[in-house]
Amino acid sequence: MAVRHTGQAGYSGVPLAKLLQQSNPGSGGVGLKASLFSLGDDAAYQRWRAWKLDGYPARAEDLIVEVGDPRELTQAEQAEMRRVCAKTNMVIYAARDAREEDKAIPRAMGARFGLHRLDANLLADEDSISSLEVVPSKSGRGYIPYSNRRLLWHTDGYYNPPAQAIESMVLHCVRPAATGGENALLDHELVYILMRDAAPQYVQALMAHDAMTIPANVEGGSEQRPAQSGPVFLVSRNGASLLMRYTARTRSIIWKPDAVTREAVLFLEQLLETGSPYIFRHRLDAGQGLLCNNVLHNRSGFTDGEDRSTSRLLYRARSFDRVAGTEFDTIYC
DSSP, X not given: OOOOOOOOSOOOOOOHHXXXXXXXXXXXXXXXXXXXXXXXXXXXXXXXXXXXHTTOOOSGGGGEXXXXXXXXXXXXXXXXXXXXXXXXXXXXXXXXXXXXXXXXXHHHHHHHTTOOSXXXXXXXXXXSOEEESOOHHHHTTTOGGXXXXXXXXXXXXXXXXXXXXXXXXXXXXXXXXXXXXXXXXEOHHHHHHHHHXXXXXXXXXXXXXXXXXXXXXXXXXXXXXXXXXXXXXXXXXXXXXXXXXXXXXXXXXXXXXXXXXXXXXXXXXXXXXXXXXXXXXXXXXXXXXXEESSOEEEEOOEEOOSSGGGSOEEEEEEESSOOTTOSTTTTXX
Protein backbone atom coordinates (compact mmCIF):
# COMPACT_ATOMS: atom_id res chain seq x y z
CA MET A 1 0.00 0.00 0.00
CA ALA A 2 1.02 3.60 -0.33
CA VAL A 3 3.06 5.05 2.50
CA ARG A 4 2.28 8.54 3.65
CA HIS A 5 5.37 10.76 3.50
CA THR A 6 4.72 13.56 5.95
CA GLY A 7 8.16 15.04 6.58
CA GLN A 8 9.40 18.53 5.90
CA ALA A 9 11.79 19.33 3.10
CA GLY A 10 14.51 16.70 3.35
CA TYR A 11 17.84 16.86 5.07
CA SER A 12 21.00 17.50 3.12
CA GLY A 13 21.47 13.83 2.24
CA VAL A 14 25.18 13.84 3.14
CA PRO A 15 25.97 10.46 4.77
CA LEU A 16 26.64 10.80 8.47
CA ALA A 17 29.44 8.26 8.13
CA LYS A 18 31.09 10.59 5.62
CA LEU A 19 30.76 13.49 8.04
CA LEU A 20 32.44 11.36 10.70
CA GLN A 21 35.33 10.53 8.40
CA GLN A 22 35.76 14.20 7.49
CA SER A 23 36.50 15.00 11.13
CA ASN A 24 39.52 12.67 10.98
CA PRO A 25 40.45 11.67 7.42
CA GLY A 26 41.87 8.19 7.02
CA SER A 27 40.24 6.83 10.14
CA GLY A 28 37.30 5.31 8.32
CA GLY A 29 35.10 6.63 11.08
CA VAL A 30 36.33 4.08 13.62
CA GLY A 31 36.30 5.58 17.10
CA LEU A 32 34.72 8.78 15.91
CA LYS A 33 31.23 7.75 16.96
CA ALA A 34 32.23 8.23 20.58
CA SER A 35 34.20 11.38 19.78
CA LEU A 36 30.97 13.09 18.73
CA PHE A 37 30.27 13.32 22.43
CA SER A 38 33.77 14.18 23.55
CA LEU A 39 34.13 17.80 24.59
CA GLY A 40 37.64 17.66 23.18
CA ASP A 41 36.44 17.17 19.60
CA ASP A 42 34.10 20.07 18.92
CA ALA A 43 34.53 19.82 15.14
CA ALA A 44 33.05 16.31 15.03
CA TYR A 45 30.22 17.38 17.29
CA GLN A 46 29.39 20.47 15.23
CA ARG A 47 29.19 18.40 12.04
CA TRP A 48 26.87 15.88 13.66
CA ARG A 49 24.79 18.68 15.22
CA ALA A 50 24.31 20.34 11.82
CA TRP A 51 23.24 17.05 10.27
CA LYS A 52 20.86 16.30 13.14
CA LEU A 53 19.04 19.63 13.01
CA ASP A 54 18.86 19.87 9.22
CA GLY A 55 15.26 19.20 8.20
CA TYR A 56 14.20 18.02 11.65
CA PRO A 57 10.39 17.48 11.76
CA ALA A 58 8.25 20.23 13.26
CA ARG A 59 5.01 18.37 14.08
CA ALA A 60 3.93 15.06 15.57
CA GLU A 61 2.12 14.39 12.29
CA ASP A 62 5.53 14.31 10.61
CA LEU A 63 6.34 11.17 12.60
CA ILE A 64 3.36 9.13 11.36
CA VAL A 65 3.69 6.41 8.76
CA GLU A 66 0.54 4.63 7.61
CA VAL A 67 0.86 0.85 7.27
CA GLY A 68 -1.45 -2.03 6.46
CA ASP A 69 -0.64 -4.92 8.79
CA PRO A 70 2.21 -4.14 11.25
CA ARG A 71 2.87 -7.88 11.56
CA GLU A 72 3.79 -8.00 7.87
CA LEU A 73 5.22 -4.66 6.78
CA THR A 74 5.91 -4.09 3.13
CA GLN A 75 9.44 -3.12 2.17
CA ALA A 76 8.25 0.42 1.40
CA GLU A 77 6.56 0.74 4.81
CA GLN A 78 9.64 -0.53 6.62
CA ALA A 79 11.93 1.80 4.68
CA GLU A 80 9.78 4.83 5.46
CA MET A 81 9.58 3.96 9.15
CA ARG A 82 13.35 3.56 9.28
CA ARG A 83 13.87 6.89 7.49
CA VAL A 84 11.78 8.77 10.04
CA CYS A 85 13.32 6.97 13.03
CA ALA A 86 16.86 7.53 11.77
CA LYS A 87 16.36 11.28 12.00
CA THR A 88 14.22 11.56 15.15
CA ASN A 89 14.86 8.28 17.03
CA MET A 90 11.12 7.63 16.89
CA VAL A 91 8.33 6.87 14.46
CA ILE A 92 4.58 6.39 14.92
CA TYR A 93 2.93 3.74 12.78
CA ALA A 94 -0.80 3.86 12.04
CA ALA A 95 -2.11 0.41 11.14
CA ARG A 96 -5.28 -0.10 9.15
CA ASP A 97 -5.64 -3.82 9.82
CA ALA A 98 -4.51 -4.41 13.42
CA ARG A 99 -6.97 -3.30 16.08
CA GLU A 100 -7.36 -6.57 17.99
CA GLU A 101 -5.64 -7.76 21.16
CA ASP A 102 -2.62 -9.53 19.69
CA LYS A 103 0.83 -9.44 21.24
CA ALA A 104 2.22 -10.73 17.97
CA ILE A 105 1.90 -7.14 16.72
CA PRO A 106 4.59 -5.50 18.89
CA ARG A 107 6.73 -8.65 18.77
CA ALA A 108 6.66 -8.82 14.97
CA MET A 109 7.15 -5.07 14.63
CA GLY A 110 10.18 -5.16 16.89
CA ALA A 111 11.68 -8.19 15.20
CA ARG A 112 11.37 -6.52 11.80
CA PHE A 113 13.68 -3.78 13.10
CA GLY A 114 16.13 -6.04 14.94
CA LEU A 115 14.61 -5.84 18.44
CA HIS A 116 15.20 -9.47 19.40
CA ARG A 117 16.54 -9.22 22.95
CA LEU A 118 13.50 -8.23 25.01
CA ASP A 119 13.73 -7.11 28.62
CA ALA A 120 11.89 -9.47 30.95
CA ASN A 121 11.39 -6.78 33.59
CA LEU A 122 9.82 -7.32 36.99
CA LEU A 123 6.18 -6.76 35.96
CA ALA A 124 6.32 -7.89 32.34
CA ASP A 125 4.13 -10.78 31.24
CA GLU A 126 5.70 -14.20 30.75
CA ASP A 127 6.43 -13.37 27.11
CA SER A 128 8.43 -10.26 28.17
CA ILE A 129 5.74 -7.96 26.75
CA SER A 130 3.92 -5.78 29.30
CA SER A 131 0.16 -5.22 29.17
CA LEU A 132 -0.20 -1.62 30.32
CA GLU A 133 -3.67 -1.07 31.75
CA VAL A 134 -5.11 -0.13 35.11
CA VAL A 135 -4.24 -2.95 37.52
CA PRO A 136 -4.91 -1.96 41.15
CA SER A 137 -2.71 -4.74 42.56
CA LYS A 138 0.26 -3.23 40.71
CA SER A 139 -0.55 0.47 40.94
CA GLY A 140 -1.14 0.07 44.66
CA ARG A 141 2.50 -1.01 45.00
CA GLY A 142 3.65 2.23 43.41
CA TYR A 143 3.93 1.14 39.77
CA ILE A 144 2.42 4.17 38.04
CA PRO A 145 2.31 2.71 34.48
CA TYR A 146 -0.44 0.39 35.77
CA SER A 147 -2.56 3.29 37.02
CA ASN A 148 -4.46 6.09 35.29
CA ARG A 149 -2.24 8.74 36.85
CA ARG A 150 0.13 10.88 34.85
CA LEU A 151 3.62 9.58 34.18
CA LEU A 152 6.42 12.13 34.52
CA TRP A 153 9.25 12.48 32.02
CA HIS A 154 11.50 9.43 31.87
CA THR A 155 13.30 6.96 29.68
CA ASP A 156 12.36 3.32 30.09
CA GLY A 157 14.54 1.15 32.30
CA TYR A 158 16.34 4.08 33.90
CA TYR A 159 16.90 1.85 36.93
CA ASN A 160 18.79 -0.79 34.92
CA PRO A 161 22.59 -0.99 35.16
CA PRO A 162 24.32 0.64 32.18
CA ALA A 163 25.34 -2.78 30.84
CA GLN A 164 21.63 -3.62 30.55
CA ALA A 165 20.46 -0.28 29.17
CA ILE A 166 17.15 -0.28 27.33
CA GLU A 167 17.97 0.93 23.83
CA SER A 168 14.54 0.74 22.19
CA MET A 169 10.90 -0.15 22.61
CA VAL A 170 7.61 -0.71 20.84
CA LEU A 171 4.47 0.75 22.41
CA HIS A 172 1.34 -0.55 20.66
CA CYS A 173 -2.14 0.79 21.39
CA VAL A 174 -4.95 -1.77 21.46
CA ARG A 175 -7.49 0.63 22.97
CA PRO A 176 -7.15 4.27 24.02
CA ALA A 177 -8.83 5.57 27.16
CA ALA A 178 -12.16 7.36 26.98
CA THR A 179 -10.28 10.60 27.66
CA GLY A 180 -6.63 11.52 28.22
CA GLY A 181 -3.54 9.36 27.93
CA GLU A 182 -1.57 11.66 25.63
CA ASN A 183 2.17 11.15 25.31
CA ALA A 184 4.82 13.85 25.03
CA LEU A 185 7.95 12.71 23.19
CA LEU A 186 11.42 14.27 23.05
CA ASP A 187 14.44 12.97 21.18
CA HIS A 188 17.20 12.51 23.77
CA GLU A 189 19.86 13.46 21.21
CA LEU A 190 18.25 16.91 20.98
CA VAL A 191 18.31 17.16 24.77
CA TYR A 192 22.05 16.52 24.58
CA ILE A 193 22.44 19.23 21.93
CA LEU A 194 20.42 21.79 23.88
CA MET A 195 22.38 21.12 27.06
CA ARG A 196 25.78 21.12 25.38
CA ASP A 197 25.01 24.34 23.54
CA ALA A 198 23.96 25.98 26.81
CA ALA A 199 26.90 24.77 28.89
CA PRO A 200 29.24 21.93 27.87
CA GLN A 201 30.04 21.25 31.52
CA TYR A 202 26.41 20.17 31.99
CA VAL A 203 26.71 17.17 29.69
CA GLN A 204 30.14 16.40 31.11
CA ALA A 205 28.63 16.24 34.59
CA LEU A 206 25.74 14.06 33.43
CA MET A 207 28.12 11.59 31.75
CA ALA A 208 29.85 10.85 35.06
CA HIS A 209 29.54 7.23 36.19
CA ASP A 210 27.93 8.30 39.46
CA ALA A 211 25.77 11.21 38.25
CA MET A 212 22.47 9.53 39.11
CA THR A 213 21.61 6.84 41.66
CA ILE A 214 18.31 4.98 41.75
CA PRO A 215 17.57 3.68 45.28
CA ALA A 216 16.94 -0.01 45.82
CA ASN A 217 13.43 -1.28 45.18
CA VAL A 218 12.28 -2.84 48.46
CA GLU A 219 8.86 -4.42 48.91
CA GLY A 220 7.75 -6.01 52.15
CA GLY A 221 11.26 -5.97 53.50
CA SER A 222 12.61 -7.83 50.45
CA GLU A 223 14.97 -6.17 47.98
CA GLN A 224 13.56 -6.60 44.46
CA ARG A 225 16.34 -4.60 42.82
CA PRO A 226 19.56 -3.17 44.30
CA ALA A 227 20.48 0.50 44.18
CA GLN A 228 21.93 1.45 40.82
CA SER A 229 24.29 4.31 39.97
CA GLY A 230 25.21 5.42 36.49
CA PRO A 231 25.39 8.31 34.03
CA VAL A 232 22.48 10.15 32.44
CA PHE A 233 24.10 10.30 29.00
CA LEU A 234 26.19 7.35 27.87
CA VAL A 235 27.50 5.96 24.63
CA SER A 236 26.46 2.39 23.86
CA ARG A 237 28.97 -0.41 24.24
CA ASN A 238 29.58 -0.62 20.49
CA GLY A 239 29.77 3.17 20.19
CA ALA A 240 26.90 3.22 17.71
CA SER A 241 24.42 5.28 19.70
CA LEU A 242 23.86 7.80 22.46
CA LEU A 243 21.69 6.57 25.34
CA MET A 244 19.94 8.43 28.12
CA ARG A 245 18.84 7.32 31.60
CA TYR A 246 16.48 9.74 33.32
CA THR A 247 13.43 10.08 35.51
CA ALA A 248 11.74 13.21 36.79
CA ARG A 249 10.42 11.36 39.85
CA THR A 250 12.08 12.97 42.87
CA ARG A 251 11.46 9.96 45.14
CA SER A 252 13.22 7.60 42.74
CA ILE A 253 16.51 9.36 42.30
CA ILE A 254 19.59 10.65 44.12
CA TRP A 255 21.76 13.12 42.24
CA LYS A 256 25.50 13.51 42.69
CA PRO A 257 25.89 16.33 45.24
CA ASP A 258 28.04 18.81 43.35
CA ALA A 259 27.21 22.25 42.01
CA VAL A 260 27.55 21.51 38.28
CA THR A 261 25.36 18.42 38.47
CA ARG A 262 22.70 20.39 40.35
CA GLU A 263 22.79 23.13 37.71
CA ALA A 264 22.58 20.58 34.91
CA VAL A 265 19.59 18.83 36.49
CA LEU A 266 17.84 22.17 37.01
CA PHE A 267 18.44 23.09 33.37
CA LEU A 268 16.97 19.77 32.26
CA GLU A 269 13.97 20.12 34.56
CA GLN A 270 13.24 23.62 33.27
CA LEU A 271 13.58 22.47 29.67
CA LEU A 272 11.00 19.75 30.22
CA GLU A 273 8.65 21.94 32.26
CA THR A 274 8.64 25.05 30.07
CA GLY A 275 8.47 23.17 26.79
CA SER A 276 10.47 23.07 23.59
CA PRO A 277 9.55 23.20 19.90
CA TYR A 278 11.17 19.77 19.68
CA ILE A 279 8.59 18.17 22.00
CA PHE A 280 5.95 16.19 20.11
CA ARG A 281 2.55 15.44 21.63
CA HIS A 282 0.38 12.60 20.39
CA ARG A 283 -2.39 10.37 21.74
CA LEU A 284 -2.07 6.88 20.32
CA ASP A 285 -5.27 5.58 18.78
CA ALA A 286 -6.25 1.94 18.33
CA GLY A 287 -3.88 0.31 15.88
CA GLN A 288 -1.21 2.97 16.30
CA GLY A 289 2.14 2.42 17.93
CA LEU A 290 5.46 4.01 18.75
CA LEU A 291 8.77 2.49 17.67
CA CYS A 292 11.68 4.38 19.19
CA ASN A 293 15.23 4.35 20.46
CA ASN A 294 14.04 4.92 24.04
CA VAL A 295 13.37 8.63 23.73
CA LEU A 296 12.26 10.76 26.65
CA HIS A 297 8.50 10.54 27.13
CA ASN A 298 5.68 11.16 29.55
CA ARG A 299 1.95 10.40 29.72
CA SER A 300 -0.98 12.51 30.84
CA GLY A 301 -3.54 11.11 33.25
CA PHE A 302 -6.55 9.41 31.72
CA THR A 303 -10.07 8.23 32.44
CA ASP A 304 -11.37 4.87 31.27
CA GLY A 305 -14.95 4.42 30.15
CA GLU A 306 -17.51 2.19 31.76
CA ASP A 307 -16.93 -0.77 29.42
CA ARG A 308 -13.85 -2.59 28.19
CA SER A 309 -13.97 -0.99 24.75
CA THR A 310 -13.03 2.36 26.27
CA SER A 311 -10.52 1.04 28.82
CA ARG A 312 -6.93 1.86 27.88
CA LEU A 313 -4.67 -1.07 26.92
CA LEU A 314 -1.20 -0.77 25.43
CA TYR A 315 1.44 -3.42 24.84
CA ARG A 316 5.05 -2.49 25.60
CA ALA A 317 8.10 -4.42 24.43
CA ARG A 318 11.46 -3.13 25.67
CA SER A 319 14.66 -4.22 23.99
CA PHE A 320 18.40 -4.15 24.58
CA ASP A 321 18.84 -3.68 20.80
CA ARG A 322 18.83 -0.38 18.90
CA VAL A 323 16.41 -0.02 16.01
CA ALA A 324 18.32 -1.57 13.11
CA GLY A 325 19.49 0.89 10.50
CA THR A 326 19.59 3.89 12.84
CA GLU A 327 23.15 3.42 14.14
CA PHE A 328 25.41 6.45 13.77
CA ASP A 329 27.78 4.69 11.40
CA THR A 330 25.09 3.29 9.08
CA ILE A 331 22.57 6.13 8.76
CA TYR A 332 22.19 7.20 5.13
CA CYS A 333 25.35 5.44 3.99
